[in-house]
Amino acid sequence: MRDVPQAYDFDRTTEAVRARIADMRSSRRPRWLVPALLCALAVLAARPTETPGRSPARGGADPGVSAEVARLYEDAAATTRQYEQGRRQVQAHRARAQRLDAHLDRERRQLAALHEDLGRIARAQYRSGGDVPLTARMLLADNPEELLRRQHAVSKADLAVNNAISRSRRAQAKLAADEGKAAAEWKALERRNAELAALKRDIERKLEEARRRLQAEADSSAASGTCRGAVRLHQRDVSRKRGWVAPVKTYQLSARFGSGGARWANRHTGQDFAVPIGTPVRSVGGGRVVKVSCGGAFGIQIVIAHPGGYYTQYAHLASVAVDQGARVAPGQWIGQSGTTGNSTGPHLHFEVRVTPELGSGVDPVPWLAARGVHL
Structure with missing residues (x-):
């Protein structure tokens, strides 16, 4: 400590x-x-006095790599949100282009049917003497009036077909233009997504490098048994009126409470959250920090006392963001995950206890569920 x-x-x-x-x-x-x-x-x-358990006015560890990791996490999250938004836009435009294609196919089928009708009319005219002038056909016809009626009907049909063909061609031209516009927008969105993906890869590369440096500093602190002190991490939207939360936002559950294993002297005393090094760790509820220590099986760890007589422990950290004795709000960042102490890989070891000390743990999963947090 x-x-x-x-x-x-x-x-x-x-x-x-x-x-x-x-x-x-x-x-x-x-x-x-x-x-x-x-x-x-x-x-x-x-002369101003210094309160035990709190950093001096200019105290606290140099943020350095810890703050860089936290910032890169936020940058990566923002870029991922932009990337996913772009992907949704691409999918919407692709669906619109597919609807336009289907509509265009219907118009083409209708146009082909109209052309077929026009062909039948032309063939009928040819068989009925369509190549003979109308005046000569009237003179030769047994019933000139009937011939005129048929000719009038044929003329109306021709006009309807020609109008339909004109409408279809205009519709086809409009659909082709719309399709071209949608395709251009789709290509632009694809280019934007490619840019965002490249930016995301660059941030992830920098984040991975910063994680290695952060863990190296943490290993040095844990080996010496001396913590570097609280690293002030800027966090927005922290309210003391907030309810209970999970200790990390995105995670995979690994070793559970009470499970056996060669790494533990008896049974596993908490719930493990598999997360990358540097992941912001949050206080699950409001309370007071009663312990900040380095070294030993838990590596860098924090213990918080909550109303109702319960304590929560956050172990194998890479850095701490609070001092012993400090008050914390629900969801407040208190440190960053790591793999210090008796740990085989990056994760957060989380415990709920009835005393501050090891050996009084209860299963964290139903304990959190009873407070509205379902893992």
């Missing part, structure tokens, strides 16, 4: 100064020394 500076003892200092003044009076020291000592006492009284 990090050494905590002791508060300045004003009362003891005051008594010492008074005793010194009395001694000077009895020894008949020069009179000008008394006002000088009183001034010094006033200066000491005005």
Whole structure:
């Protein structure tokens, strides 16, 4: 555990100064020394004190790689959201282009049917003497009036077919233009997604490098048994009115409470969350930090006391973001996950206890479920 500076003892200092003044009076020291000592006492009284368990005004560890990892996590999350939004837009445009294609196919089939009808009309005209002028056919016809009626009907059919063909061609041209526009938008979105994917890969590469540096610093602290001190990680939207939360946002559950294994002396005493190094770790509820320590089987760890007599432990961390004695809100970042101590890979070891010490654990999964957090 990090050494905590002791508060300045004003009362003891005051008594010492008074005793010194009395001694000077009895020894008949020069009179000008008394006002000088009183001034010094006033200066000491005005000196600000440091509260045990909290960092000095300019204290705390240099954020360095811890803050860089936290920032890269946020950047990667933002880029992923943009990438997924772009993918949804591409899918929407692809669906629209497919609907346009289907509509265009229907128009083409209708156009082919109209062309077939026009062919039948032309063939009928040819068989009925369509190549003979209408005047000559009227003179040769047994019933000229009937011939005129048939000719009028044929003319109306021709006009309807021609109008339908014109409409179909206009519709075909419009659909082709719409299809071309949709295809152009689709290609632009694909290019944007490719750019976002490249940006995401670059952030992930930088994040992986920063994770290695963060874990190296954590291993050094755990080996020496001396924590580097709290690294202040900027976090938005933390409210003390918030309810209970999971200790990490995105995770896979691994070793469960009570499970056996060669790595534990008896049974597993908590619930493990498989997460990458540097993942922000949150306090599951409001409370007070009662322990921050490094070294040992749990590596870098934090223990928080909650109302109702329960304690939660967060172990194998790579860094801490709170001081011993600090108050924390539900969901507040208290550290970053790692693989310090007796750990075979990056994960968060989370315990719920009825005392601050090992051996009083309860199953965290139903405990959290009873508080509305279902893992």
